[in-house]
Amino acid sequence: MADRNVLYQEAVQDVEAEIDFVEQTWNELRDRPATRLREDFCGTANTSCEWVRRHPHHIATSVDLDPEVLNWGEAHNVAALTLDQQHRIRLVCGDVRDVHTPGLDVVLAMNFSYYLFMDRIAMLEYFRSVHNQLAEDGILFLDAYGGYEAPMVLEEPRECDGFTYIWEQAEFNPIDSQMQCYIHFEFPDGSRLDRAFSYRWRLWTLPELRECLLDAGFRDAVVYWAGTDEETGEGDGIYSPSEVGDADPGWVCYLVAEA
Numbered sequence: 001m002a003d004r005n006v007l008y009q010e011a012v013q014d015v016e017a018e019i020d021f022v023e024q025t026w027n028e029l030r031d032r033p034a035t036r037l038r039e040d041f042c043g044t045a046n047t048s049c050e051w052v053r054r055h056p057h058h059i060a061t062s063v064d065l066d067p068e069v070l071n072w073g074e075a076h077n078v079a080a081l082t083l084d085q086q087h088r089i090r091l092v093c094g095d096v097r098d099v100h101t102p103g104l105d106v107v108l109a110m111n112f113s114y115y116l117f118m119d120r121i122a123m124l125e126y127f128r129s130v131h132n133q134l135a136e137d138g139i140l141f142l143d144a145y146g147g148y149e150a151p152m153v154l155e156e157p158r159e160c161d162g163f164t165y166i167w168e169q170a171e172f173n174p175i176d177s178q179m180q181c182y183i184h185f186e187f188p189d190g191s192r193l194d195r196a197f198s199y200r201w202r203l204w205t206l207p208e209l210r211e212c213l214l215d216a217g218f219r220d221a222v223v224y225w226a227g228t229d230e231e232t233g234e235g236d237g238i239y240s241p242s243e244v245g246d247a248d249p250g251w252v253c254y255l256v257a258e259a
């Protein structure tokens with residue numbers, strides 16, 4: 001009975017933290033404010049909604065291939081905005097490589113969605129198309145994950161408010177680095193939303209991605225790595241430019257590519 005998009009937003013996304021990172025990093029790198037953002041692989045357009053809520057000058061375009069998830073985002077997330085905010089957001093149904101949205105300040109692709117491109121040719125095509133749509137001083141923000149547990153076949157449950165979120169890495173092929181992952185949800189009454197989301201993607205490495213970004217025309221592709229909380233030994237959520245990371249079992253970082 002549960003709505004899988006509600007569960008996904010609660011369990012997976014942290015749009016406030018994403019936009020905090022974008023705004024803080026933009027302000028460190030640029031002397032003017034960013035206004036025009038495009039959210040690629042936007043799903044329910046949750047991050048775009050956060051962008052337009054932040055400032056009356058903020059404008060967002062949200063792109064996804066799937067009309068169903070866009071309709072859900074329109075009905076639940078966009079509809080909850082004020083009228084002024086709604087006028088500053090546009091949902092586009094299409095392939096992120098084909099949309100024409102020139103002069104963007106920021107392009108954002110979060111939760112590793114661009115890992116769906118399986119080979120270098122497709123990834124380069126995507127990065128080149130983003131580069132073409134960015135303003136001269138525009139910036140592409142990506143997240144990335146890895147670590148020695150990333151290619152393992154495993155199930156990782158996490159307790160959320162009123163349900164359990166389960167991330168499953170079901171298959172990994174070391175020859176092409178492609179993997180099959182699922183998200184399941186479990187409820188206190190024992191019921192389950194099995195394979196609520198499924199992803200077939202390639203586990204890309206940071207050097208592969210950085211090389212692609214430079215080949216696509218970006219001036220640089222800087223990794224922002226999280227610091228370590230001295231008490232817990234876990235990431236402290238503060239990301240800064242780094243050339244050396246830790247050999248953690250599982251890490252998440254940002255890639256920041258300047259046009």
Ligand SMILES: C[S@@+](CC[C@H](N)C(=O)[O-])C[C@H]1O[C@@H](n2cnc3c(N)ncnc32)[C@H](O)[C@@H]1O
Nearest residue numbers: 041042043063064065066094095096110111113
């Ligand atoms: C992992 S989900 C999106 C997650 C969301 N960005 C987030 O941060 O949680 C991936 C989305 O990408 C969309 N998608 C896959 N390939 C695409 C493409 N080539 N162009 C646009 N959207 C695509 C799917 O329809 C799906 O909604």
